[in-house]
Amino acid sequence: MAALIWIGAAMTLVGLAGIVWCIIAVGRARKAGLDEDGMKGVLRRVVAVNLGAFALSALGLGAVVAGLLLG
Structure with missing residues (x-):
């Protein structure tokens, strides 16, 4: 599940870059x-x-939470 956390974190960072x-x-x-x-x-x-x-960004945060709950 570590991969899901890292993928979610990357998605969140890309989303934040878009907001900036x-x-x-x-x-x-x-x-x-x-x-x-x-x-x-x-x-x-x-x-x-x-x-x-x-x-x-929201999907990325959801992926991080899912990875933490499953891992």
Whole structure:
């Protein structure tokens, strides 16, 4: 079950990296001073990545917990 723990930890770290990327992308978009349509386009893309990153992170944490309970 150690492999499940390590795989879950890796998934969680990738998810967290995606969340950090979303924060940086929105910060850059705000500093760029985009108009309303430009900002909406950036936010649509970032929201999709953000949801995927949170889902991946949650699945990774679930895998870690499952590995700990089974191991």
